Amino acid sequence: MPRYDPRRIETKWQAFWDEHATFVTPNQPPRGSRGKLYVLDMFPYPSGSGLHVGHPEGYTATDIVVRYNRMKGKHVLHPMGWDAFGLPAEQHAIKTGTHPRETTYNNIDTFRRQLKMLGFSYDWSREISTTDEDYYRWTQWIFLQLYDTWFDTDHEWTGPDGVKRKGKGRPISELPIPSDVAAQGTAAVRRYQDSQRLAYQSEAPVNWCPALGTVLANEEVSSEGKSEIGGHPVERRALRQWMLRITAYAERLLSELDPLDWSESIKILQRNWIGKSIGAEVDFLVEESGVRGQESGGSGQRANFAAWKDARANAGYSAAPESNVIRVYTTRPDTLFGATYMVLAPEHPLVATITTADQRAAVEAYRQKSSLKSDLDRTDLAKEKTGVFTGAYAVNPVNGQPLPIWIADYVLISYGTGAIMAVPAHDARDLEFATQFNLPVIEVVSSGNDAVPNIGFTGDGTAINSGEFTGLPTAEFKQKIAVALASQGLGKSAVNYRLRDWLFSRQRYWGEPFPIWHEIDADGKPTGLVRAVAENDLPVTLPDMDDFQPKGTPEPPLAAAPRDWLYMTADDGTRLKRETNSMPQWAGSCWYYLRFCDNKNSQSFIDPAVEKYWMPVDLYIGGAEHAVLHLLYSRFWHKVLFDRGHVSTAEPFQKLVNQGMILGENNEKMSKSRGNVINPDDVVGEYGADALRLYEMFMGPLEQVKPWSMNGVEGVYRFLGRVWRMIADDAADDIVLSPTVQDVPLTTEQERLVHKTIKVVTDDIEKLSFNTAISRMMEFTNEFTGANPRPKSAMETITLLLAPFAPHLAEECWQLLGHNGSLAHHPWPTYDAALLVEDEIEIPVQVNGKLRAKIKVPTAADAAAMQSLAESDETIKAQLAGKTIVKVVAVPGRMVNFVVKG
RNA sequence: GCCGAAGUGGCGGAACUGGCAGACGCGCUGGAUUCAAAAUCCAGUGUCCCCAAAGGACGUGUGGGUUCGAGUCCCUCCUUCGGCACCA
Numbered sequence A: 001m002p003r004y005d006p007r008r009i010e011t012k013w014q015a016f017w018d019e020h021a022t023f024v025t026p027n028q029p030p031r032g033s034r035g036k037l038y039v040l041d042m043f044p045y046p047s048g049s050g051l052h053v054g055h056p057e058g059y060t061a062t063d064i065v066v067r068y069n070r071m072k073g074k075h076v077l078h079p080m081g082w083d084a085f086g087l088p089a090e091q092h093a094i095k096t097g098t099h100p101r102e103t104t105y106n107n108i109d110t111f112r113r114q115l116k117m118l119g120f121s122y123d124w125s126r127e128i129s130t131t132d133e134d135y136y137r138w139t140q141w142i143f144l145q146l147y148d149t150w151f152d153t154d155h156e157w158t159g160p161d162g163v164k165r166k167g168k169g170r171p172i173s174e175l176p177i178p179s180d181v182a183a184q185g186t187a188a189v190r191r192y193q194d195s196q197r198l199a200y201q202s203e204a205p206v207n208w209c210p211a212l213g214t215v216l217a218n219e220e221v222s223s224e225g226k227s228e229i230g231g232h233p234v235e236r237r238a239l240r241q242w243m244l245r246i247t248a249y250a251e252r253l254l255s256e257l258d259p260l261d262w263s264e265s266i267k268i269l270q271r272n273w274i275g276k277s278i279g280a281e282v283d284f285l286v287e288e289s290g291v292r293g294q295e296s297g298g299s300g301q302r303a304n305f306a307a308w309k310d311a312r313a314n315a316g317y318s319a320a321p322e323s324n325v326i327r328v329y330t331t332r333p334d335t336l337f338g339a340t341y342m343v344l345a346p347e348h349p350l351v352a353t354i355t356t357a358d359q360r361a362a363v364e365a366y367r368q369k370s371s372l373k374s375d376l377d378r379t380d381l382a383k384e385k386t387g388v389f390t391g392a393y394a395v396n397p398v399n400g401q402p403l404p405i406w407i408a409d410y411v412l413i414s415y416g417t418g419a420i421m422a423v424p425a426h427d428a429r430d431l432e433f434a435t436q437f438n439l440p441v442i443e444v445v446s447s448g449n450d451a452v453p454n455i456g457f458t459g460d461g462t463a464i465n466s467g468e469f470t471g472l473p474t475a476e477f478k479q480k481i482a483v484a485l486a487s488q489g490l491g492k493s494a495v496n497y498r499l500r501d502w503l504f505s506r507q508r509y510w511g512e513p514f515p516i517w518h519e520i521d522a523d524g525k526p527t528g529l530v531r532a533v534a535e536n537d538l539p540v541t542l543p544d545m546d547d548f549q550p551k552g553t554p555e556p557p558l559a560a561a562p563r564d565w566l567y568m569t570a571d572d573g574t575r576l577k578r579e580t581n582s583m584p585q586w587a588g589s590c591w592y593y594l595r596f597c598d599n600k601n602s603q604s605f606i607d608p609a610v611e612k613y614w615m616p617v618d619l620y621i622g623g624a625e626h627a628v629l630h631l632l633y634s635r636f637w638h639k640v641l642f643d644r645g646h647v648s649t650a651e652p653f654q655k656l657v658n659q660g661m662i663l664g665e666n667n668e669k670m671s672k673s674r675g676n677v678i679n680p681d682d683v684v685g686e687y688g689a690d691a692l693r694l695y696e697m698f699m700g701p702l703e704q705v706k707p708w709s710m711n712g713v714e715g716v717y718r719f720l721g722r723v724w725r726m727i728a729d730d731a732a733d734d735i736v737l738s739p740t741v742q743d744v745p746l747t748t749e750q751e752r753l754v755h756k757t758i759k760v761v762t763d764d765i766e767k768l769s770f771n772t773a774i775s776r777m778m779e780f781t782n783e784f785t786g787a788n789p790r791p792k793s794a795m796e797t798i799t800l801l802l803a804p805f806a807p808h809l810a811e812e813c814w815q816l817l818g819h820n821g822s823l824a825h826h827p828w829p830t831y832d833a834a835l836l837v838e839d840e841i842e843i844p845v846q847v848n849g850k851l852r853a854k855i856k857v858p859t860a861a862d863a864a865a866m867q868s869l870a871e872s873d874e875t876i877k878a879q880l881a882g883k884t885i886v887k888v889v890a891v892p893g894r895m896v897n898f899v900v901k902g
Numbered sequence B: 001g002c003c004g005a006a007g008u009g010g011c012g013g014a015a016c017u018g019g020c021a022g023a024c025g026c027g028c029u030g031g032a033u034u035c036a037a038a039a040u041c042c043a044g045u046g047u048c049c050c051c052a053a054a055g056g057a058c059g060u061g062u063g064g065g066u067u068c069g070a071g072u073c074c075c076u077c078c079u080u081c082g083g084c085a086c087c088a
Helices: A006-020 A054-071 A087-096 A100-117 A133-147 A186-196 A246-255 A264-274 A295-315 A333-338 A350-354 A360-371 A375-380 A428-437 A474-487 A592-598 A608-614 A629-643 A680-687 A689-698 A710-727 A748-766 A770-785 A792-802 A807-816 A863-871 A874-880
Strands: A036-041 A075-077 A149-158 A164-171 A199-209 A214-216 A235-244 A276-286 A325-330 A341-344 A388-395 A402-407 A419-422 A491-497 A516-520 A526-532 A567-569 A575-578 A619-623 A655-659 A840-847 A850-858 A884-891 A895-901
Touching: A006 A100, A006 A689, A006 A807, A036 A054, A036 A592, A036 A608, A054 A075, A054 A619, A054 A655, A054 A689, A054 A748, A087 A100, A100 A680, A133 A149, A133 A199, A133 A629, A149 A186, A149 A246, A164 A246, A164 A629, A186 A199, A186 A526, A214 A235, A246 A264, A246 A276, A246 A629, A264 A629, A276 A295, A276 A333, A276 A474, A325 A333, A325 A341, A325 A419, A333 A474, A350 A388, A360 A388, A360 A402, A419 A428, A474 A491, A592 A608, A680 A689, A680 A710, A689 A710, A689 A770, A689 A807, A710 A770, A710 A792, A710 A807, A748 A770, A748 A792, A770 A792, A792 A807, A840 A874, A850 A863, A850 A874, A863 A874, A863 A884, A863 A895, A874 A895
Parallel strands: A036 A075, A036 A619, A341 A402, A619 A655, A840 A895
Antiparallel strands: A149 A164, A199 A214, A199 A235, A276 A325, A276 A388, A276 A491, A341 A419, A388 A402, A516 A526, A516 A575, A567 A575, A840 A850, A884 A895
């Protein structure tokens, strides 16, 4: 007795698809193609624990879209691969001695087997792994493009897409060299170029994690100052690092986000991360030390200040302030008259020169203490503000008032100019600090509301105590003061971003080596000059190594590579040593969507014609955890490639959807420690891949977070069984068509249901509303289960509609219904809108907005006809008896409402 | 603190541009089939009033508002989840 047997059906059809290369997609569109469609999943990191149920959620969604569009005649690209560099394999190597390569490729085999088991219609001939030499060769090549590019901020241009832009990445050979630099010779020119490249080296304080033996990006450090991986302590340390100048692209990454078909909340997440703010820079002259504090000192200082202002008025505002000037950034230049003190970040270079002898010890102690803390540590201890007076004073440029200069770690060196003017009356942090240290507070903005005190008011209001500007609304004040400051050479309008440059190097083995040589002198010491590895020497392959133990120093594992890998002598006789850092895991995932288009190309990373045909990605689905970093990084790389003419679109991903996380049955995040992990292998073993796919789509809206339910899986499994029994003969010994399925015409009712189901399922797939599409197919099945005979044409329709969701069962039913081969390319059913219209519909009748009856009316009935039909209904008659009808609202095709009184 | 998303039966969820709240599934109850069970099929299932039916009242986090009519629009507050977090 052939019950619904997913195991038999699924292995049979997976073998069929493999054997017939059903889903292999050539780069040339087939004859009659209705256009291309590139549907992409976020490729997984092949972890040792295998696929979890979160993966198939997004993968099933894209597979439905792909299978549906394939039937609609679209030329679909649907690839899969592996983001396979990364720390876990290396950690595993440290523990067990197994080479990361071996671990990684074993894990990939597991993932591939699991994905094939789920019946996704990937074109497996396009499979890639970021760890393949043939792949990371091009990752290195793209890095060299970044290295070869500088950002020309003011360059105005029109791209191949017809969009006008300001700011462009251009070849380093086109960088103008200032004459004074050129005069100093080749080495100086090279250093100048290096300082402008999108990939540059920097001695930067980084997050060094001794336990992992590596530095981490800010994003890889948790708010408690622990590593995201492993939860180990992280400390600060200055190291030479490779950085990518993503900040150059901040404005483009922001403005070019707007036209994309992404959810507004994801766009907002990216915008917040970029964090654009508009304000002004203002310069403050530092008083000469020792003078202030003496009763007689005032006039001399005023003379200094007056002279400086004169000089500025003549010379104008310059890119770099004099050595006795503090430059601040503020979003509220309108509160300049309310500044009562200034704060420098402890690391600010001016601290050393302005601090008075009296205060030196205290200032040094404070700097020492804060140097040990990371940005994150500082915010952690945010309960009370701390800081130290430097003993020095600055002069407020608008009114000549002296302002004590403090250092405090609530001011960050990494944002703005690393210095602020403090306006305690209108800034919460400054107010807290002023209260703590008893500094004066001057109100300069009126809230305009007696209930809201001016002190502590941080909104827009009206200026008070602000000289000639008094009475101006905040917005107008901001404009006027910016103009006034600029004309006096004391400041200018300015924009800041909270986005920081991307720390791009890691001290790991299992990552892409940098294609970079360091020049070294006779003693083996680096000269500070570097060279790119020649393009035809790529890839720089990972040397074979077997010792992965961290050495407890920031020296990367590759520093212990064989000498013939590490050293070389150039044609010009220069001794060269390889860069021994490696790239972060993000690198490979920044451009994988391009390689899928042309994964076998050995001449270039992608053929331009192929790129033009497939790009951009039409639909990209993946987890919300990548809403910021991965998506921002790959947009950045893509824009550089675009500026350099290697790709034809400015943005890689036209439409983006984030699937919601699947929680455990107890409504908590799935984790081993909570013991609520669902293993896809188990679910498939018991209910089949079709049931798993269907359940994950039926749980709820794709983008929503939702808990797992085994009972729910059971439910859709039962549904699939009903579909099977509707078409196959459950009682027969062989697998044969049910005798109830006959070649008979549809009744009018059945015909309407068939066409309605085609319409709603089609519309729902287009909207990615898979849960409702499934419920419509359930309704259909509930109706036809009771039919005898069951028209064969209706069975064919439901089979085709179900195919994107439960492809194995659908293929089997299709065969039972007498068709040869796969239905994967069979045309999607169409419906006739005229057949959806019913002659008579049931509408609600309300009295005073309350439902009192339901009546049947002809579909075409107008308002008057509906009203008279409603009035003749017995219940409504009774409701209306003895009352006055004030008004009747009758909406054709919808409802009737009597408004009565009495 | 700021930004974003969301609160609907016992549970997951549905409801187009304001127009029958609870589609579909789970769970539960009853029945058929069976020696019995599993599986399957049929029926019922928001809460309350009423012996029951007929009928009625209430009902989409809270409180208010707009409207003939509000889950849907506006304002207030509460809760949960996600992101950022001294960014001047």
